[in-house]
Every structure is written in structure tokens, then in C-alpha cells.
Amino acid sequence: MKLSVDLRAAIALVGSVLKYLTVAFVLPAGVAVYYGETVVPFVTAAVVSFVVGVGLETVCRGGGDLGGREAFLTVALSWLGVALIGAVPFIVAGEGVLASPMSAVFESMSGITTTGATVVESFDVHSRSVLIWRQLIQWLGGLGILVVATAILSELSVGGAQLMETETQTQNVNKLTPRIEETARIIVRLYVALTVAQTAFLYSLNAVGLAPRMTFYNAVAHAFTSVSTSGFSPEPRSIEAFAPVVQWAMIPGMLVGATSFILIYYVTHGDTARLRRSEEFRFYGVVLSVFAVTATALLVLDGAHATVEESLRHGVFNVVSMLTTTGYASTDFNAWSSAGKHLLFVCMFFGGMAGSTTCSIKMVRWLVVAKAFRRDLFKAVHPDAVRPVRLSGSVVDEDTVRDTYAFVLVSLVFFFGFTVFVAVDSARAAVSLDEFEAMSAAAATFFNIGPAFGDAGPMNSYAGFPETTKLGMVVMMWVGRIEIIPILVLLTPTYWRR
Amino acid sequence: MKILIVGAGQVGTDIASSLGENHEITVVDEDAERVEEVTYNIDALAVEGDGTSMEVLREAGVDEADIVIGTTDSDETNLAVCGSAKTAGDPFTVGRVKKRKFLETWEPSPGAFGVDLMVASNVLTAEKIARLVVTPAAHDVDVFSEGTVQMAEFEVGDDSPVAGETVAEADRFDSLTFAAVLRNGDVVIPSGSTRIETGDRVVVIGSPESVHSFAVDVAPSGTPDKDADxxxxxxxxxxxxxxxxxxxxxxxxxxxxxxxxxxxxxxxxxxxxxxxxxxxxxxxxxxxxxxxxxxxxxxxxxxxxxxxxxxxxxxxxxxxxxxxxxxxxxxxxxxxxxxxxxxxxPRQEVAEEITRLTQKNRTVGLALVGSEQAEVVEVEIDGESVFAGRTIHEADGDLPGGVVVGAVSRGVEFVPPRGGTTIHEGDHVVLFVEAEVHDEVLEKV
Structure with missing residues (x-):
């Protein structure tokens, strides 16, 4: 049998990605030097990364051009490869639970997929440099998905990218600029600028004396994981550790990270009208507001927090955090009433806009499904009517509508299937887990949110899950982050055959 | 003027007969029978042959033609006629097309295809229908002076509140003129005491708003609002x-x-x-x-x-x-x-449009009323006109019966025509003219 996939081309590119990953270890190594910690974990990882990267490049030299099929493989393997190499510093540092390879890979995959689910139980045992690597890998994950989603997946018409194109409303080109490289460059610039701005904003709060705990280290660490909507925090109590003003200040960062970067690009170039024109943006705003208001009302009714300001702050903050798939917590929402917890649980199924760093199903898909279903209702009354689904005025073609329905359905099926796996596997390993906890843990990992409820709550960790469940979660975070299809397609025989 | 018309179908013949009296017309068609018909019925020279062939066009006098009109049934032929004519001399070319795509190419860059003026029948027809839809009970609605003036023909039904009223009673609008009443196939120029009867058709000329308001008067129930189905x-x-x-x-x-x-x-x-x-x-x-x-x-x-x-x-x-x-x-x-x-x-729409546009030097607009018993024409007033610098009342004395001044437009402004209204050079006057006095009127105006 002859493979129809140009393995060499695909793997050589993964090699290049890993080779460039080497550069990333400079930051934690620098932090280690600054705080007088050991640089060994990062030097080791850098060497591994470089050797594996260059090795793959060399072995697979001479591959042809990267086509659509190869791109699926490259994307899938890149995330896997980075997750594995990203685990090296944790293992070498050998601090706490992260010394275990399984836990290290879990943490690393959770990082690169911008999930934010952690197995870390006691943060004190970890060096600042290891913790900043944990933050940085999330920032890289966010950047990676932006570039892949806007520049590569859009070419392959998967991952909601077709929908994103219709949102850009440029008539001639379906991307920001015709060339992938140029698109990527614009996105990277914007992403870096937003991160710098967020860092400056957070640190300025410290500088004026409003946020004593928001040190420069913390400002950088949180800018990394808010713009990438990923949610790791070097603080054991997440954002609860900071003053109320910081909690308020973190909200815009998450919101921006969950907004389409293409939209942000246009807005920063003066085209603010585009925000109003974008139906997905309006939908995002409406859904967010409804959940935030409901959560606040519930908290006020439950009397869970002392003041209305607190209820409002925690209601808005945690809804934004869950809905944008960030996974920060401004309070232990695990202690909320059942209604409040379920509300946050439902938020997990939304995600932000297409073309952002968020995960989950995403606003645009729900919007298309809602519109398509409304069309179906109209057609039930008027069977002869021909009515295209429109998004911000542009027609969504029927293939895309069908793909969108399918994606939402498959996502939910995966979620249910994985819930069963988590529940059964925990029972097998005699770990007590109720059904809501199983569901929330499955959703929080598959939809790349991070914290769930119960044992996997925001102030707890995933350390208690059986190793097999953790492995399952590693796979599901991976599958969920790159939007299922690039990995599922690898499992079809036709992908490999001619 | 020398006018060369390629295509002796409905539209070509229509144009030839409306322009024939004042201009030197040559008609070209491939079909021998049609050529013969033109020779017999119209005061025009007819040439048999393919209008896209230079030889035929030369024979038909394309070199000296002032206006060349391509109006065969094929859009592409018409465009080719215009293009060829442009290479032969410098006539003003008019191309008739059905398909909108040609108009879409031509509009942003007039002169494309060698066409100086493009008339798209499908678009004209659709525009007419849209005007008819929003004007209840109207049988015809045409626009003049770039939309400042409208002419409309209404049928007065038996349930119409206007039926039985005199013109003076029905004329509740400042900027509306009752140009004619068509009754049993005759054109009646109404006076204030003329009674409007059921089954009459009333021709009014005025500002679009007043025409619309009158339409609502004629058929209050038929007025389409935004929810109209x-x-x-x-x-x-x-x-x-x-x-x-x-x-x-x-x-x-x-x-x-x-x-x-x-x-x-x-x-x-x-x-x-x-x-x-x-x-x-x-x-x-x-x-x-x-x-x-x-x-x-x-x-x-x-x-x-x-x-x-x-x-x-x-x-x-x-x-x-x-x-x-x-x-x-x-x-x-x-x-x-x-x-x-x-x-x-659509053919009549196109013929009207082409006729009105080729008469453009003086007469800039035209619409046929009834079965060509009368026309509504728009004339730009020059120094020699009977209207120049005079009031409508003064000018009226020098004009034959069978003429009604329907509207006057000055730039984009609508001027209600009253006896004492003074008309200046450069104004556009919309006139209702009965067919028999048509030539005499146009000469004086």
C-alpha cells in the first residue's frame, strides 16, 4: 500500500516547529537566572527540543509541498510534540506532582491547548521559573491556535474558519491578506501588542498602589494567560489572590482574547463600524450579558457574597472566565449554589468568537445553528420557500451550515462519551466522583476551559483523577483544541490511502 | 439629423416612425420582408444586410450618420453595431440591451463597447413596474426632469371617491395638473368644470408627492403600505x-x-x-x-x-x-x-426611452398616452421659445389648443405651473400635447 500523505513534508514541518520552540526556553531560563534558580530543566528541554526538531527535519528532508492532507497531520502532531517537549522541564525540575511524567504531560498539554486544568496541588514547591514556563506555554498555545486557525485551517475549510471568513466580509480575499505569512505576521504582532498592553495595565495598578500583589512577575504571568484565554495562574487561589480592582481589570483581557482577532485588527485600524456589523460579535455580547446578569442575580438571591458589588464582580468575572474558556476564578465558585454552578457549567459550551484564542463550540456555530433552525421552522410553514442562512449579511453556503450542525452534534457526542469514560474510569479506580463532577470535568477538559466542579474545582486540582483518566483527558484536550476534525480525519482509512 | 437604425423589429420601427418626420432615417435589417415593410410604411431608407458588417454600414451611410442606434433582438449584435459605427465615424451611438450585465459594465465607464448611451429594456421595464406597484390604480407612470416631475395615468373605478367629482373638486393638490381625461378612446382636455366619470382615465402631471397623493385619492384601498403583500x-x-x-x-x-x-x-x-x-x-x-x-x-x-x-x-x-x-x-x-x-x-418602454433620449437636444423626455393620441414631452426652453421670459398665460395665446403645461422644473426644483408663472431660459417644461398639434407645438416651443 502506498501512502497518499506526504509524511516527510508533514513531519519535517513539525520538526521546524519544535526547533523554533527551543527559543521559548530562553524566557524561563532567564527568570531562573534572575531568581537564582536552576536553569537545568530549561537547558535540557531546549536541547531536547532542538535535537528532536532538527532531527525530524533532517530525517524527513526532501518532502514535497505541504498540501491539505499534510496540514491536518502537521497541526495534530505539532500540538502533540510541543505538549510532550513542554513536559520536559516539569519532569527534569522534579518538583511536587509534576515530577510524574503523566502529570507533567497533563500539565503541558493543558498548557499548550490553553485549557488551564492543573494537577498542581501545592504551588509553594514550584520554582518561579517552572511556574512562568507553565504560563508561557499557554501564551504560545494561544498564539499557535490563532495562526493555525486564521492562516491554515481556513484554507482547509475546517474549524469554523469558513464561518470566520464570512465574518470578515472582505469580498475578494477570504483572509486578512492573501498570503498566509502576512496574515500570520499581522496576528502575531497584534497578539504581542495586546499582551504587552495587558501586562502594562496590570502592572500599572500595582505601580499606583492599588494592587500590591500584582508584581511585575504576576502581571506578565497573567497577561500571558488572559489574552490567550487559557487561565493558568501561579497563584494557588487563582485571581482570588488579588484585590477587587485587579479582578475587574482582568475581565477586559479575557473579553479581548475571546474576540475575533480579525475583528480586532479592523477595529485597531479605525473600522469600528465592523463591530456593530458583526452579528457574531453582537451575539457574543448578548449571550455574555444574559449569563452575567443571571449569575449576578443568583448570587444576590443566594446571599453568597457579602455585598452587591461582590456578587456583581464574581458573577461577571466567573461567567466571563468560563464563557471565554479562560478558567480563572475570582472566588471558589465550587461553593456556589447548585443553580450558580450549573449556570457556569452551561457557559462551558459556548466559547468566544471564531478566530480568537478561545476553545469550545464558539459563538458563531451556535449562531449559525440557531439561524439555520429558525430557517427550518420557516420552511415548515412555507415548504417552497428558498431561504439562505445569512451571517452579517453574507450568505452561508449550505455545506457550511451542514458542517456546523455536524460539528455541534459531534462535539456534544464527544462530550457525553467522554463523561461516561470519566465516570466509569473513576469508578474502576475507586475514586468517588458524582455525575455532575464527571460531566463538568469532561467538559472542562474537552472544551479546554480548565477548572470544573467538585474535586476538579477552581481551587483544587486534577491530581486526584486516575492516571488512565488523565491520559484520556490529555487526548481530549488535544482533540478539542484543534477542533476535532484534523484528528478524526487521521483516523479514516481514506486519509492514508489514495 | 441623420439617424441610422440597425434592426427593424418592433422597437426599430417604432423609433423610425416617431423620429421619421423630422430626421433623415436609414434602417438596416437582415430580413428582407422587414426591410420591405419599412420601405412601404415609413418615410425611411431601408437597407438589407448584416448590421455588424462594415460594408453594409457604409452602404447605409454610417460615415455621415449623427446617431446610430443598435436595436436588433441580440444584445451582442447591438453592441457590435455601436462598436463598428464608432470606428467608421463619430456618431452618437445608442445600444439597446436586454441583459443587465452589459448595463453594469457600461454604467461605471460610459463609452464601453463604443456605446454612448445604453438602454436596458429589462431594467426599464422593471423600473416601470416598480413605479406602477407603488402608485395604486395607475396604468402608466413616467418620470421627467430626473425624477422632479411625474406623469401618471389612472383609471377611475366605480368605487373611486373621485368618480363624479369635477376636476376643480378633485384638484386638491398644489403641484398637480390635470392634463387630460381619456374617455371612450377620445382625449379631452379638461376645464375646471369637467366631471370625472367612472371608467375614465385621468392623466395628471406633477411632483411625485402630489401624484402619489392623488393616487391615494383615486384608489384609497389600493394604496400599498410597507406591509403590502x-x-x-x-x-x-x-x-x-x-x-x-x-x-x-x-x-x-x-x-x-x-x-x-x-x-x-x-x-x-x-x-x-x-x-x-x-x-x-x-x-x-x-x-x-x-x-x-x-x-x-x-x-x-x-x-x-x-x-x-x-x-x-x-x-x-x-x-x-x-x-x-x-x-x-x-x-x-x-x-x-x-x-x-x-x-x-418592454419594447414600448425601450422605444420611448430611445426616442426621448435621441431627441435630447431640445426635447428631453417623452411618454406616449393612450394609443399614441397624445404625448407628454419635456422641453428645455431656449431663447427662441414661445415661453422664454413670458408667463404661461401669455405663451398660451400663441399655442394651439390641445396643449397643457403640466409642470415646470428649474434645476431640481418643482415649479407649480400657474397662468402667472414666468418661465425662464433653461427651465424644463413638461407638456401634454395631442398628436395632431404635436409638430406645430414643438416648433414654437
């Missing part, structure tokens, strides 16, 4: 443009197209229109969609017979007003006799 049968180009024009005016029309792919295309093009995929004469469909409840049905299917059928079925189901496209000029009157409210003929 308008059904367009046939998603061809005319149907599409009608729907899109109505959409632009805030209506939400329904458009019925039988071919699936085309229906989808239309649905994508027309967000405010409900597109249905069905045969326009499918009773089950018509009942299911309650087409009978519609206020107006526009039939723009691909054949006159289908249009008539769909209009009649819709009428029987209860649609109040039907507007039908007829390709065949002979059907226009017949259709109106058997129950269609208004029949619109």
Missing part, C-alpha cells in the same frame, strides 16, 4: 430587478421561481425578499401560500401566455391588482381587456 411571478431578470427595487423601497415582496438553482441564487441576492421555488400556476402551491391574499401580483415569467395565465389565476384567487409583462406589443391591449390591470411592454 406583493407577489412577483418569475425570477428572470425583470422579476429580480422588480423585487430588488421594491425591497429598496422597504417592501418585502414574495418572488416565485420554478427553477431550483435560480431560486437559490435569487434568495442569496435578495435578502428582504421571500423567494419560493414553485411553478407560478401550481394551484396547490398558490393556495398553500395564500397568494389570493396578495395586494398586487406581478407576472414576469418567460412567456406572455404564462404571464396571462398566472395573472388570471391570481386574480380569481382574489389578488386585487395584476401587472403583467408582455413581449408581444399586440397583446398589450388584449390583456388589459381580458382582466389584467396593467400590461407593460
Amino acid at each position: 406583493i407577489v412577483v411571478f418569475g425570477g428572470g431578470e425583470i422579476g429580480e430587478v422588480v423585487a430588488s427595487l421594491l425591497q429598496d423601497r422597504g417592501f418585502k415582496p414574495r418572488l416565485v421561481e420554478s427553477e431550483g438553482g435560480r431560486a437559490r441564487e435569487l434568495a442569496e441576492e435578495l435578502p428582504e425578499t421571500v423567494v419560493m421555488e414553485s411553478d407560478a400556476t401550481d394551484r396547490d402551491f398558490l393556495e398553500r401560500e395564500r397568494i389570493g391574499d396578495a395586494d398586487i401580483a406581478v407576472s414576469a415569467l418567460d412567456s406572455d401566455e404564462k404571464n396571462l395565465l398566472s395573472a388570471l389565476i391570481a386574480g380569481r384567487m382574489g389578488v386585487e391588482r395584476s401587472i403583467v409583462v408582455t413581449e408581444n406589443t399586440e397583446y398589450t391591449e388584449l390583456f388589459e381587456t381580458v382582466g389584467v390591470d396593467v400590461a407593460v411592454n
Whole structure:
């Protein structure tokens, strides 16, 4: 049998990605030097990364051009490869639970997929440099998905990218600029600028004396994981550790990270009208507001927090955090009433806009499904009517509508299937887990949110899950982050055959 | 002027006969029979041959022609005629096209294809239909002075409040002139005491607002508001443009197209229109969609017979007003006799448009009233005109009977014509002129 996939081309590119990953270890190594910690974990990882990267490049030299099929493989393997190499510093540092390879890979995959689910139980045992690597890998994950989603997946018409194109409303080109490289460059610039701005904003709060705990280290660490909507925090109590003003200040960062970067690009170039024109943006705003208001009302009714300001702050903050798939917590929402917890649980199924760093199903898909279903209702009354689904005025073609329905359905099926796996596997390993906890843990990992409820709550960790469940979660975070299809397609025989 | 017309079909012949008296006309056609007909019926020179061949065009005198009009049944031929004529000399070229795509190419860059003036019949027809839809009870609506002035012809039904009133009573609008009453095929120029009777057709000229207000007076029940239910049968180009024009005016029309792919295309093009995929004469469909409840049905299917059928079925189901496209000029009157409210003929629209535009030096607009018993013309006043610097009352004395000053426009401003209104050089005057005094009037004006 002859493979129809140009393995060499695909793997050589993964090699290049890993080779460039080497550069990333400079930051934690620098932090280690600054705080007088050991640089060994990062030097080791850098060497591994470089050797594996260059090795793959060399072995697979001479591959042809990267086509659509190869791109699926490259994307899938890149995330896997980075997750594995990203685990090296944790293992070498050998601090706490992260010394275990399984836990290290879990943490690393959770990082690169911008999930934010952690197995870390006691943060004190970890060096600042290891913790900043944990933050940085999330920032890289966010950047990676932006570039892949806007520049590569859009070419392959998967991952909601077709929908994103219709949102850009440029008539001639379906991307920001015709060339992938140029698109990527614009996105990277914007992403870096937003991160710098967020860092400056957070640190300025410290500088004026409003946020004593928001040190420069913390400002950088949180800018990394808010713009990438990923949610790791070097603080054991997440954002609860900071003053109320910081909690308020973190909200815009998450919101921006969950907004389409293409939209942000246009807005920063003066085209603010585009925000109003974008139906997905309006939908995002409406859904967010409804959940935030409901959560606040519930908290006020439950009397869970002392003041209305607190209820409002925690209601808005945690809804934004869950809905944008960030996974920060401004309070232990695990202690909320059942209604409040379920509300946050439902938020997990939304995600932000297409073309952002968020995960989950995403606003645009729900919007298309809602519109398509409304069309179906109209057609039930008027069977002869021909009515295209429109998004911000542009027609969504029927293939895309069908793909969108399918994606939402498959996502939910995966979620249910994985819930069963988590529940059964925990029972097998005699770990007590109720059904809501199983569901929330499955959703929080598959939809790349991070914290769930119960044992996997925001102030707890995933350390208690059986190793097999953790492995399952590693796979599901991976599958969920790159939007299922690039990995599922690898499992079809036709992908490999001619 | 020397005018060369290529294509002696309906439109070509129409234009030739309207322009023939004052101009030197040559008609070119491939069809020997048509050429013969032209020779017998019209005061024009007829040449037999292919209008796209330079040899034939030379023989027809293209080198000295002032205006060349391409008006065969083929869009491409017409464009080729214009292009060829441009290489031979420097005539003003007029190309008639059906398809909108040529107009879309031409509009942003006039002169494309060697065409100086492009007249798109489908678009003209659709524009006319859209004007008819928004003007209740109107049989004809034409615009003058770039939209400042409208002329409309209304039929006064027996339930119309205007029936039985005198013109003075009905004339409640400052900027409206009653130009004529058509009764039993005769043109009556009304005075204030003329009584309007059921079955009359009234021709009024005025500002668009006043024409619309009068329309509401004539048929208060038929006035379409934004919720009016308008059904367009046939998603061809005319149907599409009608729907899109109505959409632009805030209506939400329904458009019925039988071919699936085309229906989808239309649905994508027309967000405010409900597109249905069905045969326009499918009773089950018509009942299911309650087409009978519609206020107006526009039939723009691909054949006159289908249009008539769909209009009649819709009428029987209860649609109040039907507007039908007829390709065949002979059907226009017949259709109106058997129950269609208004029949619109693309060829007549095009002939009128071309005639009015080629007379452009002085007479800038024209519309035919009744069966060509009268015309409404728009004239730009120059220094030698009987109107120049005089009041309408003074000028009226020098003009024969059978002329009514309908409106005066000064720039984009509408000036209500009163006896004491002084007309200046450069004003546009819209006149209602009976056919027999037409030449005399145009000369003096």
C-alpha cells in the first residue's frame, strides 16, 4: 500500500516547529537566572527540543509541498510534540506532582491547548521559573491556535474558519491578506501588542498602589494567560489572590482574547463600524450579558457574597472566565449554589468568537445553528420557500451550515462519551466522583476551559483523577483544541490511502 | 439629423416612425420582408444586410450618420453595431440591451463597447413596474426632469371617491395638473368644470408627492403600505430587478421561481425578499401560500401566455391588482381587456426611452398616452421659445389648443405651473400635447 500523505513534508514541518520552540526556553531560563534558580530543566528541554526538531527535519528532508492532507497531520502532531517537549522541564525540575511524567504531560498539554486544568496541588514547591514556563506555554498555545486557525485551517475549510471568513466580509480575499505569512505576521504582532498592553495595565495598578500583589512577575504571568484565554495562574487561589480592582481589570483581557482577532485588527485600524456589523460579535455580547446578569442575580438571591458589588464582580468575572474558556476564578465558585454552578457549567459550551484564542463550540456555530433552525421552522410553514442562512449579511453556503450542525452534534457526542469514560474510569479506580463532577470535568477538559466542579474545582486540582483518566483527558484536550476534525480525519482509512 | 437604425423589429420601427418626420432615417435589417415593410410604411431608407458588417454600414451611410442606434433582438449584435459605427465615424451611438450585465459594465465607464448611451429594456421595464406597484390604480407612470416631475395615468373605478367629482373638486393638490381625461378612446382636455366619470382615465402631471397623493385619492384601498403583500411571478431578470427595487423601497415582496438553482441564487441576492421555488400556476402551491391574499401580483415569467395565465389565476384567487409583462406589443391591449390591470411592454418602454433620449437636444423626455393620441414631452426652453421670459398665460395665446403645461422644473426644483408663472431660459417644461398639434407645438416651443 502506498501512502497518499506526504509524511516527510508533514513531519519535517513539525520538526521546524519544535526547533523554533527551543527559543521559548530562553524566557524561563532567564527568570531562573534572575531568581537564582536552576536553569537545568530549561537547558535540557531546549536541547531536547532542538535535537528532536532538527532531527525530524533532517530525517524527513526532501518532502514535497505541504498540501491539505499534510496540514491536518502537521497541526495534530505539532500540538502533540510541543505538549510532550513542554513536559520536559516539569519532569527534569522534579518538583511536587509534576515530577510524574503523566502529570507533567497533563500539565503541558493543558498548557499548550490553553485549557488551564492543573494537577498542581501545592504551588509553594514550584520554582518561579517552572511556574512562568507553565504560563508561557499557554501564551504560545494561544498564539499557535490563532495562526493555525486564521492562516491554515481556513484554507482547509475546517474549524469554523469558513464561518470566520464570512465574518470578515472582505469580498475578494477570504483572509486578512492573501498570503498566509502576512496574515500570520499581522496576528502575531497584534497578539504581542495586546499582551504587552495587558501586562502594562496590570502592572500599572500595582505601580499606583492599588494592587500590591500584582508584581511585575504576576502581571506578565497573567497577561500571558488572559489574552490567550487559557487561565493558568501561579497563584494557588487563582485571581482570588488579588484585590477587587485587579479582578475587574482582568475581565477586559479575557473579553479581548475571546474576540475575533480579525475583528480586532479592523477595529485597531479605525473600522469600528465592523463591530456593530458583526452579528457574531453582537451575539457574543448578548449571550455574555444574559449569563452575567443571571449569575449576578443568583448570587444576590443566594446571599453568597457579602455585598452587591461582590456578587456583581464574581458573577461577571466567573461567567466571563468560563464563557471565554479562560478558567480563572475570582472566588471558589465550587461553593456556589447548585443553580450558580450549573449556570457556569452551561457557559462551558459556548466559547468566544471564531478566530480568537478561545476553545469550545464558539459563538458563531451556535449562531449559525440557531439561524439555520429558525430557517427550518420557516420552511415548515412555507415548504417552497428558498431561504439562505445569512451571517452579517453574507450568505452561508449550505455545506457550511451542514458542517456546523455536524460539528455541534459531534462535539456534544464527544462530550457525553467522554463523561461516561470519566465516570466509569473513576469508578474502576475507586475514586468517588458524582455525575455532575464527571460531566463538568469532561467538559472542562474537552472544551479546554480548565477548572470544573467538585474535586476538579477552581481551587483544587486534577491530581486526584486516575492516571488512565488523565491520559484520556490529555487526548481530549488535544482533540478539542484543534477542533476535532484534523484528528478524526487521521483516523479514516481514506486519509492514508489514495 | 441623420439617424441610422440597425434592426427593424418592433422597437426599430417604432423609433423610425416617431423620429421619421423630422430626421433623415436609414434602417438596416437582415430580413428582407422587414426591410420591405419599412420601405412601404415609413418615410425611411431601408437597407438589407448584416448590421455588424462594415460594408453594409457604409452602404447605409454610417460615415455621415449623427446617431446610430443598435436595436436588433441580440444584445451582442447591438453592441457590435455601436462598436463598428464608432470606428467608421463619430456618431452618437445608442445600444439597446436586454441583459443587465452589459448595463453594469457600461454604467461605471460610459463609452464601453463604443456605446454612448445604453438602454436596458429589462431594467426599464422593471423600473416601470416598480413605479406602477407603488402608485395604486395607475396604468402608466413616467418620470421627467430626473425624477422632479411625474406623469401618471389612472383609471377611475366605480368605487373611486373621485368618480363624479369635477376636476376643480378633485384638484386638491398644489403641484398637480390635470392634463387630460381619456374617455371612450377620445382625449379631452379638461376645464375646471369637467366631471370625472367612472371608467375614465385621468392623466395628471406633477411632483411625485402630489401624484402619489392623488393616487391615494383615486384608489384609497389600493394604496400599498410597507406591509403590502406583493407577489412577483418569475425570477428572470425583470422579476429580480422588480423585487430588488421594491425591497429598496422597504417592501418585502414574495418572488416565485420554478427553477431550483435560480431560486437559490435569487434568495442569496435578495435578502428582504421571500423567494419560493414553485411553478407560478401550481394551484396547490398558490393556495398553500395564500397568494389570493396578495395586494398586487406581478407576472414576469418567460412567456406572455404564462404571464396571462398566472395573472388570471391570481386574480380569481382574489389578488386585487395584476401587472403583467408582455413581449408581444399586440397583446398589450388584449390583456388589459381580458382582466389584467396593467400590461407593460418592454419594447414600448425601450422605444420611448430611445426616442426621448435621441431627441435630447431640445426635447428631453417623452411618454406616449393612450394609443399614441397624445404625448407628454419635456422641453428645455431656449431663447427662441414661445415661453422664454413670458408667463404661461401669455405663451398660451400663441399655442394651439390641445396643449397643457403640466409642470415646470428649474434645476431640481418643482415649479407649480400657474397662468402667472414666468418661465425662464433653461427651465424644463413638461407638456401634454395631442398628436395632431404635436409638430406645430414643438416648433414654437
